Amino acid sequence: MKFPIFELERVQSLYENTVDINLTESGFHPFSLRELLTAEQLRMIEDTVLGYGQTNGSIAVRERIAALYPDLTTDNVLVTNGSSEANFVACHTLLEPGDEVVMMVPNYMQIWGIAEELGAKPIAFHLREERDWAPDLEELRSVVSGRTKMITVCNPSNPTGNILTQDEMREIVNIAESVGAWIHADEVYRGAELDGKEIPSFIGLSDRVTVSCGLSKAYALPGLRMGWLAGPTDTIATSWAFHDYTSITAGILSHTIAEIALAPENRPRILDRSRSMLRENLKTTMEWVDSYGDLLRFVPPKAGGMAFMHYDLEINSTEFAEWLRKEYSVFILAGDCYGMDNYFRIGIGAEKAQLVEGLERVRAAVHSRFGV
Ligand SMILES: Cc1ncc(COP(=O)(O)O)c(C=O)c1O
Numbered sequence: 001m002k003f004p005i006f007e008l009e010r011v012q013s014l015y016e017n018t019v020d021i022n023l024t025e026s027g028f029h030p031f032s033l034r035e036l037l038t039a040e041q042l043r044m045i046e047d048t049v050l051g052y053g054q055t056n057g058s059i060a061v062r063e064r065i066a067a068l069y070p071d072l073t074t075d076n077v078l079v080t081n082g083s084s085e086a087n088f089v090a091c092h093t094l095l096e097p098g099d100e101v102v103m104m105v106p107n108y109m110q111i112w113g114i115a116e117e118l119g120a121k122p123i124a125f126h127l128r129e130e131r132d133w134a135p136d137l138e139e140l141r142s143v144v145s146g147r148t149k150m151i152t153v154c155n156p157s158n159p160t161g162n163i164l165t166q167d168e169m170r171e172i173v174n175i176a177e178s179v180g181a182w183i184h185a186d187e188v189y190r191g192a193e194l195d196g197k198e199i200p201s202f203i204g205l206s207d208r209v210t211v212s213c214g215l216s217k218a219y220a221l222p223g224l225r226m227g228w229l230a231g232p233t234d235t236i237a238t239s240w241a242f243h244d245y246t247s248i249t250a251g252i253l254s255h256t257i258a259e260i261a262l263a264p265e266n267r268p269r270i271l272d273r274s275r276s277m278l279r280e281n282l283k284t285t286m287e288w289v290d291s292y293g294d295l296l297r298f299v300p301p302k303a304g305g306m307a308f309m310h311y312d313l314e315i316n317s318t319e320f321a322e323w324l325r326k327e328y329s330v331f332i333l334a335g336d337c338y339g340m341d342n343y344f345r346i347g348i349g350a351e352k353a354q355l356v357e358g359l360e361r362v363r364a365a366v367h368s369r370f371g372v
Contacts, residue, residue: 003117008109008337020329021358026158027305028192028220028274028349033257036221036270041260048256055249056240057228064262065228069203069211075233078240079255081247083188083227086212087111089246090184090229091150093239094210095120099149104135106308106338108158108186120149129310132299133162137171148181156189156199159308159338159345161301163199173205182208188227189304191218191271192349194278198271199303203230210235217305219261219270220349224254274349278305281348281355288359295372305349308335310342313370317341323365330361 016022033042056062057079065079066072080086087110095101097119103112105124115122125140127133135153144151151172155164164172176183185202190213193199202209214227227250229239261270282300285307289296297310313320317334321344325331335343348355366372 001117004113006110006113008333011337012333015325015331019325019331021354021361022331023346023350023355023358023362024331024333025305025347025350026345027217027222027347028277029351030220030222031270036257037260045253045256048253050252053249053252053255055244056236057250058255058259060259061255061262062228064259065213065230067264068262069201069230071204072230076230076236078229078236078243079250080212080214080227080229080243081225081250082216082222083186083212083214084110085243085246086214086227086229087184087186088114089239089243090210090212090231091115091118091120092242093235094182094184095149098147100145100147102140102143102148102151102181104153104157106157106159106340107152107154109338111152111184111186127157127160127162129160129297129299133157133160135162135164135168135172137168137175140172140175144175144179144181146179148176148179150182150184151176152184152186153202154186154189155202156187156192156301156303158186158189158304159306159333160299161304161306161308162299163193163302166200169200169202169205173202173209176208177206180208182210184210184212187211187213188217192274192278192305193303194275194282194301196272196275201230207232215258215261218274220274221257221261224251224257226250226254226258274305277349277352281350281352282307284352284355285346285348285359288363292372301348305347306345307348308343308345311344312342313366313372317344320344323369324362328361328365330358330365332362 062074062077091114099120101115210231216222318336321334333345
């Protein structure tokens with residue numbers, strides 16, 4: 001079987017725990033159980049019996065998830081180990097060898113690699129920096145055809161933090177419907193909007209829509225490995241059948257905690273914590289960027305936990321990231337991981353002190369080598 005190394009994940013898992021300051025984190029500083037739960041809930045966790053749960057997710061958790069979307073029931077939801085497993089299961093449910101998958105780029109490159117592993121052909125359509133990372137829908141129109149099985153988007157976007165307008169969403173749906181393609185939307189950053197207004201989901205915009213989401217990003221609970229796939233009942237039933245071959249079920253403790261995190265009385269508080277971290281850290285990041293004048297180019301994100309920047313220095317992005325990691329013990333993600341040299345990504349959902357220290361180390365390094 002042929003599949004490309006998932007460079008973006010591999011490089012992070014190799015080094016994120018070996019540096020003083022990790023600026024590659026794409027989510028928000030995670031909750032501890034003590035910060036998240038009440039004393040009573042913690043006691044409930046102590047009493048949890050560590051059995052298997054229902055393999056498509058407990059009814060209680062699927063009810064909580066279904067309630068986040070218009071007109072969904074528990075039969076429209078499959079609980080997975082992270083949204084990454086939801087992406088994996090969706091692709092294995094919908095794609096066959098020879099299919100074409102049209103993917104928004106830059107993007108979290110998981111689906112690109114899965115498409116190749118499945119013998120499908122990934123094709124790019126671009127977010128355009130010169131249009132503040134809006135999607136190039138003329139390009140999308142020009143690359144779809146009767147061979148397109150799926151158009152896949154990430155909304156809000158990793159790594160740009162762009163949010164699609166409702167007109168753009170409708171147009172993407174129109175384009176997909178014009179060739180009978182599915183839309184698969186990775187919405188794991190939904191809920192982390194800077195202006196506090198939760199964006200609409202693709203669910204409900206067409207019959208052929210699947211959505212992956214989870215608690216790793218906007219909810220700051222990546223260690224739970226709690227994700228989900230939402231879509232039409234029959235597609236979810238097929239996905240469940242495939243999921244029985246992957247990891248059987250998400251963990252029972254994760255179910256218990258997810259049920260609490262997604263409860264209407266807790267969810268707003270959890271999302272507000274992420275949004276206020278983001279607002280505070282974005283201010284700090286923009287001051288840092290501004291101090292470099294034309295050397296750095298940056299469209300501030302509208303959502304999500306990261307900043308994606310272009311730099312004007314004579315150094316390849318992988319070399320830049322490796323040098324900073326080895327010499328200054330600060331870790332940034334090279335634009336090469338997105339196929340975009342001369343860019344880098346930093347996480348801005350970290351604790352503020354970490355971010356400030358990380359940015360200062362980058363500043364010291366750049367000054368020592370480039371004199372700026
Ligand atoms: C856009 C996007 N989708 C999916 C994932 C996978 O996250 P998880 O499996 O933790 O939900 C990530 C992780 O960085 C991501 O950025």
